[in-house]
Amino acid sequence: MSAVISEEGGVVKAELEGRLDTMNVNNMEMQFTAGIAPKAMPTIVDLTKVTFIASLGIRMLLTTCRTLDRRGAKMALYGATPPVMEVIETTALSEIIPVVGSEAEAVAAVKG
Template sequence: MSLATEKSADVLVVMPEGQIHSANATGIEAELMAQVDKGERKMVMDLARLEFISSAGLRVLLVLAKRLKQEGGALVLCGLSPQVREVFEISGFLAILTATATREEALAKLA
């Protein structure tokens, strides 16, 4: 599992690659919260290279979204593959979190 990041104006784009599950969710959450602690307020999670996400991974994204909202920011997801999108749909998380098809749309939502 790797978490690549890049800045696009005032938005931090995070690109997880691999899988987010109970064995690595705590470390990923710590990395993401460290970014918020450093002052990041707008984040796009580009999930195009995410192969699998478990309930532990969903929890990380929910905690991140809540923290960003508390800080006056926002989280937008993009690039969900069909299998990852299905997990979000079944869990009801697409009703809670904002998701777009492309990174460009996600960045536009945060502009």
């Protein structure tokens, strides 16, 4: 599991890759939240290379989103594969965090 965090045009972008399972989330959650939350900027999360997401991965995304929300910033997810999207919908995460198909749609969701 890896997370590459960058900033462009006033938007933070987190590119996640691999399995968001118990072992991997425990190893990278601090890097993910530390790279996003302190900036309190609109944030998009690229899920195109995430192959699996477990409950701890859902919690990591939800906690980060709530932290950003308290600081006045929005977060959106994009590019979820069908198996990952199924978990997102089953857990109702998509009712809290916008989940869209493309990076452009995600940027529009957090800047709008």
